[in-house]
Amino acid sequence: xxxxxxxADLSRHYGKVRAVENVSFSVEEGAICGLxxxxxxxxxxxxxxVTGQEFATTGDIRVFGENPVENAxxxxxxxxxxxxxxxxxxxxxxxxxxxxxxLFPNWDAEYAERLVEDFRxxxxxxxxxxxxxxxxxxxxxVGLAARAELTLLDEPYAGLDAVARQLFYDHLLADYSxxxxxxxxxxxxxxxxxxxxxxxxxxxxxxxxxxxxADVLRGSAVTIVGGxxxxxxxxxxxxVLGWDSVGGISSVTLTDLSDADRAExxxxxxDVAPVSLQQLIxxxxxxxxxxxxxxx
Amino acid sequence: MDEARPIFLQIAQQLExxxxxxxxxxxxxxxxxxxxxxxxxxxxxxxxxxxxxLVDAGVLYKRRGIGMFVAPGARExxxxxxTEAFQDEYVRPLxxxxxxxxxxxxxxxxxxxxEGQQ
Numbered sequence: 042x043x044x045x046x047x048x049a050d051l052s053r054h055y056g057k058v059r060a061v062e063n064v065s066f067s068v069e070e071g072a073i074c075g076l077x078x079x080x081x082x083x084x085x086x087x088x089x090x091v092t093g094q095e096f097a098t099t100g101d102i103r104v105f106g107e108n109p110v111e112n113a114x115x116x117x118x119x120x121x122x123x124x125x126x127x128x129x130x131x132x133x134x135x136x137x138x139x140x141x142x143x144l145f146p147n148w149d150a151e152y153a154e155r156l157v158e159d160f161r162x163x164x165x166x167x168x169x170x171x172x173x174x175x176x177x178x179x180x181x182x183v184g185l186a187a188r189a190e191l192t193l194l195d196e197p198y199a200g201l202d203a204v205a206r207q208l209f210y211d212h213l214l215a216d217y218s219x220x221x222x223x224x225x226x227x228x229x230x231x232x233x234x235x236x237x238x239x240x241x242x243x244x245x246x247x248x249x250x251x252x253x254x255a256d257v258l259r260g261s262a263v264t265i266v267g268g269x270x271x272x273x274x275x276x277x278x279x280x281v282l283g284w285d286s287v288g289g290i291s292s293v294t295l296t297d298l299s300d301a302d303r304a305e306x307x308x309x310x311x312d313v314a315p316v317s318l319q320q321l322i323x324x325x326x327x328x329x330x331x332x333x334x335x336x337x
Numbered sequence: 338m339d340e341a342r343p344i345f346l347q348i349a350q351q352l353e354x355x356x357x358x359x360x361x362x363x364x365x366x367x368x369x370x371x372x373x374x375x376x377x378x379x380x381x382x383x384x385x386x387x388x389x390x391l392v393d394a395g396v397l398y399k400r401r402g403i404g405m406f407v408a409p410g411a412r413e414x415x416x417x418x419x420t421e422a423f424q425d426e427y428v429r430p431l432x433x434x435x436x437x438x439x440x441x442x443x444x445x446x447x448x449x450x451x452e453g454q455q
Contacts, residue, residue, distance in 0.1 A: 218371040
């Protein structure tokens with residue numbers, strides 16, 4: 042497998058703000074990679090760096106093996122759909138699609154038409170008069186119909202309703218199966234998107250917290266529930282992600298539990314419950330202060 | 338599907354269940370990776386992992402250029418494996434919970450019989 046994106050020791054500072062701090066990862070060809078993290082974690086900055094719209098303070102970025110900055114070959118193979126795309130005044134949906142058809146060599150006009158129908162996107166109204174969801178749908182259509190070898194979608198469905206989001210997931214999967222390519226998707230709706238992902242990157246306060254195969258990450262954490270003393274004794278010396286207590290009952294989220302550990306917990310009369318990807322990421326990114334407060 | 342267990346395992350188990358209940362017969366073709374991915378709304382690589390698990394276990398086999406098929410004898414072997422797991426997964430927790438509630442073995446037996454008659 043070849044890496045489409047390789048990032049090494051990458052930092053981007055704005056004055057004193059460390060938007061991206063010492064991040065290293067790679068994304069293999071054909072991955073659907075989820076870029077997850079809280080607001081302001083650095084997701085958009087990272088995507089802008091990868092697409093050459095932002096200069097690294099230090100570190101190295103390779104896309105298709107080359108530096109993406111001002112690199113026509115790399116950028117021609119890349120499609121970046123931004124959450125808050127600004128369009129020229131008086132631009133209408135049809136203008137965006139026409140521009141996209143010139144910009145992207147693999148543009149599929151017929152597919153774009155089908156997407157417009159499915160999403161019910163009004164093409165003849167000025168974009169600034171559209172609702173947030175309708176504007177998002179234009180971005181989604183461009184991202185899918187561009188069929189770029191590397192597609193980055195930054196919060197592509199802000200404001201989209203549940204029906205439209207499901208449509209997006211279904212189209213993404215079907216089109217990815219028919220035309221495999223590399224996709225980076227940033228989102229807050231972790232549980233909704235989790236099943237589509239093959240790789241998960243979690244970024245928090247500019248730092249890369251998790252870089253994992255999605256299947257490995259899922260099932261890497263469990264919650265142990267039971268009497269306070271028993272839970273405390275079991276958690277002793279283990280990697281604790283979070284604590285909750287009510288009355289005499291405590292629940293603790295732990296990582297890296299072997300099958301033998303789980304059996305031991307069950308034997309001790311504790312309940313072992315699975316943790317979803319979303320719960321896991323919330324535990325990892327809400328900060329240590331929170332869990333200590335909750336514990337006391 | 339539950340979101341917390343590895344999805345490829347769940348895919349493998351669901352395919353197994355379909356073979357066991359007879360909705361997927363031996364020597365018939367299994368849905369393609371892309372069909373499975375679209376149906377379960379999962380990443381195709383995850384679907385492939387689940388199917389490969391069953392190929393490695395000899396439950397499915399590949400016919401080059403055509404697709405995946407249910408292996409002969411697969412159902413019998415799956416039923417045997419599930420029967421073995423039944424004790425751990427169902428009987429043990431059942432008995433443990435009965436103990437907590439103070440249900441005697443005789444009462445439990447009676448309840449199982451009653452359920453079996455329906």
